[in-house]
Amino acid sequence: MTPQHDPGQARPFRVMKFGGSSVGAADRLFQALDLIARERQAGPVAVVVSAMADTTDRLIAAVDAAAAGLAADPHVDAIEALVVGVARDLTDRLQRAGLLVHVPEDLSPAIAELMRPLRQLLLGVGLVRERTLQTRDLALSFGERASVLVVRALLVARGVDAVAVDARDWTVTDDRFGQATPDLGASALQLGDLSAAWSGAVSVHTGFLGRTRDGRTTTLGRNGSDYTAALLAQILGAAELQIWTDVSGVMTADPDLVLEAYPVAHLSQAEALELGDLGMILHPRTMAPLIEARIPLRVRNTARPADPGTLIDVVGTRDERHPVCVVSTEDLALLDLETRRRLGHERIGERALRALANAGVPVWVGTAAPRDRAFAVAVARQDAARAEAALSAEFGRTTEGEPVELAPIRVRQPVTLLTLVGEAMGRTPNVAGRFFGALGQIGVLVRASAQGAGERSISAVIDGEDTATAVRTVHAAFNLAAQEVNLLVLGKGTVGRELLAQIAAQQQALASNQDVFIKLAGVVDSKRAVFDPAGIPAAQWDVRLQESHVPPDIPALLERLRRLPVPILVDCTAEDTSAVYEAALACGIHVVGANKRPLAAAWPIRQGLMDMARKRHRRWEYETTVGASLPVIDTLKGLVRTGDAILRIEGSFSGTLGYLAGELSRGVPLSHAVRDARARGYTEPHPRDDLSGLDVARKALILARELGMELDLDAVAIEPFAPPEALGHDDLERFFLALAEQDAAVAARIERMRQAGRVLRYLAQIDPSAPAGVPAVRVGPVEVEPDHPAARLRGTEAFVAFTTDRHRAYPLLVQGAGAGGAVTAAGVLTDILKIAMSLRGR
Ligand SMILES: Nc1ncnc2c1ncn2[C@@H]1O[C@H](COP(=O)(O)OP(=O)(O)O)[C@@H](O)[C@H]1O
Numbered sequence: 110m111t112p113q114h115d116p117g118q119a120r121p122f123r124v125m126k127f128g129g130s131s132v133g134a135a136d137r138l139f140q141a142l143d144l145i146a147r148e149r150q151a152g153p154v155a156v157v158v159s160a161m162a163d164t165t166d167r168l169i170a171a172v173d174a175a176a177a178g179l180a181a182d183p184h185v186d187a188i189e190a191l192v193v194g195v196a197r198d199l200t201d202r203l204q205r206a207g208l209l210v211h212v213p214e215d216l217s218p219a220i221a222e223l224m225r226p227l228r229q230l231l232l233g234v235g236l237v238r239e240r241t242l243q244t245r246d247l248a249l250s251f252g253e254r255a256s257v258l259v260v261r262a263l264l265v266a267r268g269v270d271a272v273a274v275d276a277r278d279w280t281v282t283d284d285r286f287g288q289a290t291p292d293l294g295a296s297a298l299q300l301g302d303l304s305a306a307w308s309g310a311v312s313v314h315t316g317f318l319g320r321t322r323d324g325r326t327t328t329l330g331r332n333g334s335d336y337t338a339a340l341l342a343q344i345l346g347a348a349e350l351q352i353w354t355d356v357s358g359v360m361t362a363d364p365d366l367v368l369e370a371y372p373v374a375h376l377s378q379a380e381a382l383e384l385g386d387l388g389m390i391l392h393p394r395t396m397a398p399l400i401e402a403r404i405p406l407r408v409r410n411t412a413r414p415a416d417p418g419t420l421i422d423v424v425g426t427r428d429e430r431h432p433v434c435v436v437s438t439e440d441l442a443l444l445d446l447e448t449r450r451r452l453g454h455e456r457i458g459e460r461a462l463r464a465l466a467n468a469g470v471p472v473w474v475g476t477a478a479p480r481d482r483a484f485a486v487a488v489a490r491q492d493a494a495r496a497e498a499a500l501s502a503e504f505g506r507t508t509e510g511e512p513v514e515l516a517p518i519r520v521r522q523p524v525t526l527l528t529l530v531g532e533a534m535g536r537t538p539n540v541a542g543r544f545f546g547a548l549g550q551i552g553v554l555v556r557a558s559a560q561g562a563g564e565r566s567i568s569a570v571i572d573g574e575d576t577a578t579a580v581r582t583v584h585a586a587f588n589l590a591a592q593e594v595n596l597l598v599l600g601k602g603t604v605g606r607e608l609l610a611q612i613a614a615q616q617q618a619l620a621s622n623q624d625v626f627i628k629l630a631g632v633v634d635s636k637r638a639v640f641d642p643a644g645i646p647a648a649q650w651d652v653r654l655q656e657s658h659v660p661p662d663i664p665a666l667l668e669r670l671r672r673l674p675v676p677i678l679v680d681c682t683a684e685d686t687s688a689v690y691e692a693a694l695a696c697g698i699h700v701v702g703a704n705k706r707p708l709a710a711a712w713p714i715r716q717g718l719m720d721m722a723r724k725r726h727r728r729w730e731y732e733t734t735v736g737a738s739l740p741v742i743d744t745l746k747g748l749v750r751t752g753d754a755i756l757r758i759e760g761s762f763s764g765t766l767g768y769l770a771g772e773l774s775r776g777v778p779l780s781h782a783v784r785d786a787r788a789r790g791y792t793e794p795h796p797r798d799d800l801s802g803l804d805v806a807r808k809a810l811i812l813a814r815e816l817g818m819e820l821d822l823d824a825v826a827i828e829p830f831a832p833p834e835a836l837g838h839d840d841l842e843r844f845f846l847a848l849a850e851q852d853a854a855v856a857a858r859i860e861r862m863r864q865a866g867r868v869l870r871y872l873a874q875i876d877p878s879a880p881a882g883v884p885a886v887r888v889g890p891v892e893v894e895p896d897h898p899a900a901r902l903r904g905t906e907a908f909v910a911f912t913t914d915r916h917r918a919y920p921l922l923v924q925g926a927g928a929g930g931a932v933t934a935a936g937v938l939t940d941i942l943k944i945a946m947s948l949r950g951r
Pocket residue numbers: 127128129130131159332353354355356358359360361362363364365389390434
């Protein structure tokens with residue numbers, strides 16, 4: 110192909126294409142004209158425009174309406190109104206900006222005149238009630254033709270010499286209406302003749318349109334203006350093609366699907382070819398002429414012309430940290446073929462592809478099992494029935510005289526083809542591992558997969574309903590600096606409130622120092638919920654919750670949460686939430702809980718939750734259920750996992766009871782000490798819940814169960830902290846009166862102990878090898894000797910002593926602050942980070 114440089118110019122052309130979004134509104138078109146004028150000063154320019162905004166869709170609706178015997182005129186009226194409105198608005202703007210060099214003629218009569226044959230055509234369609242692709246293409250041509258009329262007139266009005274070119278006059282195509290292919294040689298000849306008349310003016314071409322040799326109008330397929338522009342660039346031997354649209358370049362993912370998507374600075378032509386093939390922003394055939402002619406392409410944003418956009422050239426970038434693009438192709442069907450016996454020498458894959466090609470069904474992806482015993486193909490959903498019929502017919506007959514033994518064809522739909530495209534992939538290890546790992550982490554099943562032969566792409570076929578979550582998760586795994594986790598926090602009591610404050614304070618540092626981004630997706634209390642998949646600023650949760658009128662519909666919230674990357678349910682309540690945990694784990698949500706009740710629920714329930722977590726590969730972290738943020742559970746798990754034999758566990762787990770024991774030892778009467786502890790916020794709202802020993806019993810049970818002891822709460826021997834007769838009153842005042850009646854007896858006991866050199870502590874004791882008839886787990890008040898580790902505890906301090914086979918002589922001790930909102934919340938945050946860090950391997 111001989112490049113046709115502008116005869117009067119030494120410099121080569123630049124081709125600028127403006128899409129429907131750039132020409133469909135006056136403010137954008139104002140920018141577009143400005144860009145053209147500036148570019149013209151630097152050298153020769155050819156412009157390609159699309160139909161304004163949604164005009165092409167409207168024209169299709171008009172044809173459909175006419176064919177259905179309905180009025181099509183309202184659609185044409187709306188298009189005319191849009192075009193005339195944009196032209197008027199733009200004239201005003203140019204005038205106000207002092208840019209109007211010539212006053213343009215009123216364009217409405219010209220536009221009405223242009224549309225007249227369209228109205229007649231639609232009338233004809235209405236009469237015959239028949240709509241062929243050929244008729245439709247002719248109707249569609251009016252969109253681009255109207256744009257050219259307006260753009261040329263206003264360029265001239267702005268002082269830029271411009272000529273209108275109906276690209277049908279040079280784009281010679283075959284007669285595949287709706288999807289025509291241009292003939293490059295014939296088109297170049299035609300254009301050569303036409304271009305002589307431009308003589309230095311900016312030529313403004315209709316995108317998308319062509320004509321057969323015998324003069325019938327064709328279109329190049331939806332979004333075909335990109336293709337027109339690429340052809341024009343090739344024939345003109347342009348130095349560059351610019352595609353101006355409404356986003357700042359080719360983004361790492363569809364910005365409508367992935368909020369965090371960002372523009373890719375530099376792509377190779379091969380990468381862009383793969384992206385175009387998958388229908389990502391470029392028309393699938395745009396790249397071919399540019400590759401042939403080695404012409405660079407820039408994708409730019411008309412509304413933000415200062416943004417650099419995306420450069421697509423022959424070499425691309427060698428930057429190893431180059432982002433990759435995630436493309437999802439929805440509404441596909443996956444057809445699975447499997448032989449029960451080999452089909453002679455011919456492979457089923459080959460035969461299947463041939464059968465589909467003969468039936469005119471395009472295949473999105475095909476993957477074969479080794480030696481072709483099984484084969485899966487993904488096709489557009491609308492082609493699924495045709496594809497199935499073609500395959501059934503193909504494999505229904507025998508080959509080489511052998512009976513065909515094909516299992517019934519399985520059709521799964523809707524499915525989505527999820528593809529990762531990036532040049533760097535062939536040079537980076539473990540791309541497949543990270544890709545499938547990210548999908549596995551959110552419980553997405555891969556139905557089929559393919560790794561591009563050019564090492565530039567990797568694809569997975571997934572269920573349609575998983576699309577949004579999968580795209581976001583894969584995008585985050587490859588393109589975001591920080592691992593994102595999404596929290597739904599249940600409960601805004603002391604622990605919940607403190608946790609949210611700690612998240613607000615730490616969020617920034619965690620993102621910059623640990624590459625972990627903690628996103629607060631929702632908060633729920635007993636009356637309402639607030640949920641925002643884009644994230645609630647952690648400092649604003651309180652206000653947002655107060656403003657919310659959404660009821661706390663947990664199943665609905667879990668359904669939304671599970672669609673976000675690394676979803677975590679954070680339970681800061683003291684309710685029976687086992688059913689919530691089950692639902693969460695079942696749908697792929699991790700759980701972090703400070704709540705003891707699900708762990709202390711009946712053994713089959715607790716075990717069911719553990720099994721569900723294991724089966725769904727979700728984490729359930731609950732370190733704070735015993736000893737707040739002290740590493741009690743982790744230590745015990747470590748001992749058990751490394752095969753140590755636990756001989757005995759003893760501990761003081763209740764900060765409240767530890768505090769009370771200390772106060773009594775100092776001579777404070779029981780009822781006073783309890784009143785005081787309640788006033789300090791150490792006790793539950795009704796102190797009976799602490800004094801009964803039930804809370805400590807639950808903690809002891811949690812530890813015992815870690816040892817595999819199949820016990821329920823009723824197997825724990827509980828002796829309350831205060832005599833049971835004092836605990837029966839619901840009414841607080843009567844409760845305190847009854848408690849005061851015990852003051853003297855308790856004081857006398859404490860005094861006796863003091864004289865014997867002992868102190869009172871409330872301890873839990875677990876003895877896995879207790880003989881039959883002796884409770885293996887017991888909690889209650891114990892008089893301890895002065896050299897016992899519990900004797901040294903101060904205030905709300907807690908301790909646990911593990912006596913094991915390896916720690917026999919000196920028990921392993923864990924000791925420190927064992928209660929309080931701040932330490933518990935810090936423990937919950939640690940559990941959340943444990944999950945985030947384990948996934949972060951990037
Ligand atoms: N990966 C992606 N990068 C950029 N845009 C994308 C991507 N995926 C989907 N899009 C969508 O493509 C749109 C641009 O294409 P289109 O509407 O055809 O533009 P135009 O009207 O300029 O031809 C964007 O507004 C965006 O919503």
